[in-house]
Amino acid sequence: MHILSGDIGGTKTTLALFESNGTASRVLARKTxxxxxxxxLEGVLRQFLTKDMPAQDVACFGLAGPIHDGICLTTNLxxxxEAKNLSGEFGIPQVFLINDLEANAWSIAQLPEKDLHTLHPGKPDAAGNRSIVSAGTGLGEAGLFWDG
Incomplete structure (x- = not known):
């Protein structure tokens, strides 16, 4: 499976193409x-996607801005x-748009220990809500709510 991903912000856009077998992924291409x-975004994708790249099965883009019905009006750009337009123009069967801070919140659990800095040690098996605050071109916040 080939996965196209992107971190779309007001200052920079980073795109990456991954090959995944379901348990492991490797980066095939990455550019900022x-x-x-x-x-x-279509203009950036036209520049990134080359003819020698494999077709993408799915794409997910984290964007700085609210997402409603697969559409984002970016905050700082x-x-x-529109997910539907990206799918049609680039022939990607599934395209997902999520808020960039939501993307960060979902990925916290995937970070290796070396990429984390503990501000206040908690209980090792604690369950509960998580939050993330990120200062960049704008200030974003996201939360994951634990429901048991």
Whole structure:
């Protein structure tokens, strides 16, 4: 399976193409672009995706801005990003848009110990809510709510 992913922010856009067998993934290509030098995510994707890359099975983009019905009006860029349009133009069967801080919140559990810095040690088997606050071009927050 080939997965296209992107971190779309007001300052930079980082795209990566992964090959996954369901348990492990490897990066096939990765590149960072200046967001403000492009008029759309489609423009960045046209530059990133080359003819020698395999077709993508699924794509997920974390965007700085609210997502409603597969559409994002980015917060710090004049971009309108629509999952349906990306799917059609690039022939990707499934395209998902999520808020960039939501993407960060989901990925916290995947980080290796070396990438974490403990501010206040807690209980090793604690269950409960998680939150993330991120300062970048804007200030974002996300939460994961534990429901048992």
């Amino acid at each position: 672009f200046s967001s403000r030098q492009h008029d759309s 004049p971009w309108r990003v």
